[in-house]
Each structure stands twice: as structure tokens, then as C-alpha cells.
């Protein structure tokens with residue numbers, strides 16, 4: 001049977017094979033497509049933009065890079081011997097995802113340039129409708145829409161009054177001239193720090209508006225040599241060992257320490273940052289300004305190879321007076337001073353509770369995801385939601401967003417999805433929907449554990465929900481791996497082991 005998907009290539013699939021809709025062609029969506037193709041399922045990937053890449057397609061600001069080592073920030077099945085550096089620039093990561101999607105033949109399965117408007121559970125299937133009015137039914141939906149996706153604009157008076165160009169870091173306007181200009185950067189998260197590092201020596205003046213100081217771990221640019229890349233190319237075991245050893249070091253060190261505020265992790269990192277502040281920042285006044293007053297790793301740590309140099313550049317002015325308003329010519333702080341600038345950059349983060357919304361997701365009995373998540377988004381085992389059958393999320397609510405490699409996380413979550421799909425196929429489950437009771441139990445245990453993490457030690461951060469509780473996976477990597485590789489089927493509606501035996505013996 002062939003199934004015409006308007007505007008894209010024809011997708012071939014059997015009507016007897018369950019069909020999957022994947023929403024988003026970023027890192028997780030590409031992964032899901034590759035794995036579904038390997039398993040012989042029919043699938044369509046819906047992508048609002050005109051190319052793959054997700055966050056790496058959207059974020060093109062100067063200085064963009066990934067501070068996670070590239071050899072972990074790769075699919076385990078598509079290791080890349082050619083990474084240029086230990087931590088690679090954003091453009092190279094974007095190219096990696098485009099190349100992987102290409103080499104696995106995903107493009108004909110992707111419906112580009114048409115955002116999904118709604119998906120509705122009716123008659124035991126999902127009816128998915130796009131903004132262009134395209135409609136199709138699927139047996140399964142996988143939302144792979146990312147977390148840091150919806151730009152958050154600051155609630156600052158007069159933001160629209162600015163005369164010059166003004167944009168969010170995730171919507172960089174490359175038509176705007178920066179060289180020799182005066183720039184304001186609002187925000188000192190990972191993004192603001194990377195932008196500052198990249199622009200400090202290019203612009204006439206950079207006023208960096210810091211609301212809260214950040215712990216910044218100093219790092220060094222470590223390019224791989226031609227010889228090393230050649231070794232990785234010719235020795236697959238070496239590449240795989242590197243991936244393994246980096247993952248293990250990350251999971252056993254940082255990821256373990258972060259979930260236990262008493263582990264000493266924060267103190268160790270803080271000592272490293274303090275030493276950098278003492279030895280690299282000459283001016284005590286500037287040092288005081290940029291020294292945080294909360295535990296390291298409470299907010300998402302910033303790792304930078306040029307922060308300490310950049311903040312001392314003669315062009316850079318770290319402004320700690322709170323912002324009162326934006327004026328047509330610049331930023332007015334509460335002391336009445338107007339910091340005159342030509343360009344205003346908002347490195348102010350993302351709405352982390354939106355996930356796939358504003359897309360409408362309607363589950364059993366007409367319940368919407370907005371209603372289900374009226375308080376705050378949550379998901380059973382960070383993957384699925386009561387009342388929303390055959391619907392999964394990769395890197396969705398309660399995922400380990402700040403602890404493990406996001407790619408490793410998505411790979412493990414996808415294993416969970418495939419195990420649950422198999423349980424439906426062999427009759428152990430009627431549909432895949434966690435019970436409300438199981439979700440409640442998981443949520444209670446998660447919240448209790450979240451309170452012991454470093455994220456809960458007293459700072460403002462995007463890791464916290466509206467009640468101030470960290471929402472990321474608060475358990476160990478081992479537990480995450482175990483939960484993902486051996487799902488607790490008893491936590492799903494209508495589970496029956498007998499059914500499986502019937503199917504197997506029949």
C-alpha cells in the first residue's frame with residue numbers, strides 16, 4: 001500500500017503495520033524515525049520548519065556551541081569520527097544532524113513546513129491535523145518537540161519602544177550589523193555567556209545585563225588533530241570506547257552528584273569557579289559583581305572557554321543595576337542611567353513548560369493536555385500521560401534535562417516506547433496508557449527526590465516548576481536506564497500477562 005503525503009515523497013507502508021506520527025525533526029525526532037524505519041514501521045515526521053535540526057537549526061547566535069563533549073553528544077549508532085573539537089560549534093552539530101537524517105534516508109518521510117495543529121484520540125487512533133489542513137490517522141504519536149523551544153521574552157516595560165533592532169537569541173537576525181556597534185545583551189545564562197564571548201572583541205561596546213551572577217566553569221578549546229580524527233575513522237572500537245568512557249564519567253560523576261545536594265559536588269565545582277574568579281579576574285569590584293551567592297550547579301552550570309577574558313575586555317560592561325525599562329535609545333536601569341545601544345539582544349531563555357503546545361492534544365473522553373497539565377506538565381516515567389493512549393514524548397516533562405546527555409536520554413526513552421508498543425502488539429496491553437494511580441505514585445516519589453537535589457538548594461532557575469520544585473528526573477542514571485529498558489507493564493491500564501502467553505502459545 002502506498003500512502004501519499006502531500007508535498008513530500010510517497011511513503012510506502014502496509015496497512016497492517018501500525019503507523020507512527022513523529023512530531024518534530026530535531027535530535028529526538030530523527031532518532032525515532034531511524035529506529036522506526038529499522039523496525040519496519042510506517043511513519044511520518046511532521047516538521048514545522050524547512051529543515052531538520054531542532055534547537056541547532058533555530059539557535060544560530062554568535063558563539064553558539066555545545067558544552068557537552070561532542071563524542072557524547074552523538075547517537076550511539078552514528079558516532080562521528082570527524083568532530084573538530086572536544087565541544088563543537090553549533091553549525092557543526094546542525095550539519096551532523098542533517099547528515100545523519102540524510103544518510104538514513106529520512107527526508108522522504110518528513111513533511112516539512114507544516115506545523116501540527118492538533119492530534120485527537122478518536123476510535124482507537126490519533127487523528128492528526130496540520131495548520132495547512134492536512135489530516136491523517138495514526139496508531140501512535142511520538143512528540144519529539146524539545147524543551148528549549150519557545151523563546152521567552154522578558155517582562156520589561158517599554159520593550160517595544162526600542163528604536164533599533166531587537167531580537168531573542170533564538171531568533172537571531174543575521175542581517176543586523178554588529179561590528180563596531182553598541183550592543184545590549186540581557187541575560188547571563190549559557191546563551192548570554194556564549195554571545196558575550198563571541199562579540200566582546202567585535203563590537204564597540206557590549207553592555208551585559210546580569211540579573212543573577214552565574215557560576216562559570218572555565219574550560220579550554222580542545223581541537224582534535226587530523227591524526228586523532230584519522231584514528232577515529234579507522235578504529236571503530238576506539239570511537240565507541242571514547243563514547244562509552246565519556247558517558248560513564250558523566251553519569252557517574254556529575255549526574256550522580258547533582259541528585260544529592262550533600263554529595264559535595266557543588267562545593268567541588270564552586271572551588272574550581274572561585275579559583276578562576278580569583279586568578280583570572282583582576283578587578284575586585286568586577287569579581288564581586290560576577291560571583292554568585294548560591295550553590296554551584298543549582299542553576300544550570302555555564303561552561304566557557306572565554307567568559308573570564310570576555311568580561312574583562314575594555315568593550316564589555318557588566319551591568320548589575322536592575323533594568324527598569326527599555327527606552328527608544330537603550331536600557332534604563334533603576335539608577336536612572338540609560339545605557340545607550342544600537343542593538344538589543346534578549347538572551348532571556350525559554351518557556352520550558354510549553355513542550356508541544358500550543359498544539360492541541362485531545363485524549364480519552366475529550367480531555368485535553370492543557371487540562372491534564374493545568375497545574376504543571378508531568379509525565380509517567382517522563383514518557384507518557386494518563387488518559388492519552390499510544391502517545392509518548394521524548395525529552396518531555398520530568399526528563400533528565402540537566403543531568404544526562406539528551407541524546408542518550410532519548411535513545412533510552414525510545415527503547416521504552418518500543419517495549420510498550422510490543423506489549424500492545426502481542427496483546428499484553430489493550431492500548432498503551434499508564435494508570436492514574438501509577439502516574440500519581442511516580443509523581444509523589446519524584447517530587448520527594450527532587451527536594452534533595454542540588455537544583456533545590458535555593459536559586460531561581462528554569463529547572464524549577466511554578467511551586468519551586470525541580471521538574472527534571474531526580475533519580476540516578478542506573479534507575480533511568482532500568483526503568484527505560486524494563487518498563488513496569490503493571491503500571492499500564494489493562495495489563496495481562498496471560499494474554500501474552502496466549503499469543504505466544506497460539
Ligand code: NAP
Pocket residue numbers: 065066067068148154155156169186187188189190191192194209210211212300323347348349350460461462
Ligand atoms: P536561561 O538559562 O534561562 O537564562 C536566561 C537569562 O536571562 C538569565 O540570566 C536570566 O536571569 C535572564 N533574564 C530573564 N528574564 C530577565 C529579565 N526580565 N531581566 C533581566 N534578566 C532576565 O536561558 P539560556 O541562556 O538561553 O539557556 C537556556 C538553556 O539552554 C541552558 O540552561 C542550557 O540548558 C541550554 N543551552 C545549552 C548550551 C550548551 O552549550 N549546551 C548553550 C546555550 C543554551 P536570572 O538568572 O536572574 O533568571
